[in-house]
């Protein structure tokens with residue numbers, strides 16, 4: 001059986017590999033001139049720094065199977081994401097933790113004192129059932145921390161008022177009453193030593209897989225295929241005939257310097273009058289390497305136009321209504337499985353993307369009487 005997989009990101013690579021191991025003949029297409037999708041990394045010619053071309057990616061998971069899978073295709077180096085935020089004239093530690101609270105309020109609280117302080121003097125307990133992001137933040141952190149760390153950043157990131165966003169974007173308890181500043185809580189955290197592109201090239205390196213880069217999908221590709229796995233945009237598959245699903249896109253203003261420019265990998269900018277959301281300094285994502293030069297990205301978020309790269313699905317009421325129509329079309333489309341972050345119009349972390357890709361491939365194999373080796 002011939003299979004066409006559209007997209008050489010994690011979704012396409014994992015599905016392609018799984019089917020090739022079960023002796024299917026797989027063609028993986030990507031319109032870009034490189035594999036790895038949005039996780040693509042490449043060395044900067046000028047500085048030698050490994051750059052995360054479409055924004056920084058840190059691998060984090062509790063899924064043992066996914067961790068075993070990725071580490072079988074490439075070496076991972078330990079990496080702990082520690083994010084800072086410049087607000088007004090000060091630099092704070094994120095996620096909001098005991099250090100942030102003590103610095104912000106000029107206190108020396110211990111964990112119990114900090115919790116009592118937030119609960120009794122900051123949190124708006126009159127909000128019993130938060131209906132949106134803003135209410136959720138006011139309910140759990142109160143107006144001062146909300147204004148400093150969430151409001152401006154969120155408005156810049158999403159281009160709308162936080163009161164228009166769902167409460168679920170903010171965790172139920174978005175504060176830590178200890179000094180743990182590890183951004184993620186997962187058991188396994190790291191970054192591939194040779195970058196994501198090398199890792200994904202290894203996944204795709206199988207005699208049963210033909211990778212065709214710089215090759216946008218056309219209907220002609222499907223003519224000789226028994227099945228298509230589509231990890232491109234869901235609305236794009238249908239020629240956007242019902243309208244375009246809304247995304248936020250990112251503009252990266254790249255600059256190179258020498259030495260250590262900002263002293264950390266990620267510096268957020270919460271103030272509304274600063275037009276960018278954050279600056280990332282990519283050498284800090286590979287602390288095991290040494291480079292004299294440095295590469296930084298100033299990151300701006302805006303509404304995604306027809307020729308922009310779709311990054312974050314918006315998924316507000318209007319988009320969800322349109323999504324349900326596209327989902328119905330996708331359901332009715334024979335011989336095509338819609339996968340991944342674009343194919344299902346969801347924000348997916350890499351580990352979830354990989355786990356879902358494995359499930360899609362295994363479901364397909366179970367249906368077609370083959371088993372993954």
Ligand SMILES: Cc1cc2nc3c(=O)[nH]c(=O)nc-3n(C[C@H](O)[C@H](O)[C@H](O)COP(=O)(O)OP(=O)(O)OC[C@H]3O[C@@H](n4cnc5c(N)ncnc54)[C@H](O)[C@@H]3O)c2cc1C
Pocket residue numbers: 006007008009010011012029030031032036037038039054055056057058059060215216217231232233236311312339340341342348349350351353
């Ligand atoms: C800014 C940003 C930062 C992120 N950081 C993290 C992080 O730190 N940790 C984490 O776990 N996750 C992170 N993610 C999520 C991560 O990027 C996704 O989990 C992952 O990229 C999903 O892989 P995918 O294969 O589904 O999609 P993609 O990587 O987008 O791959 C889809 C591929 O399909 C190709 N394609 C689309 N249409 C066509 C077509 N018509 N013909 C041919 N090819 C086509 C595209 O060129 C693309 O290469 C981040 C996402 C963003 C936006």
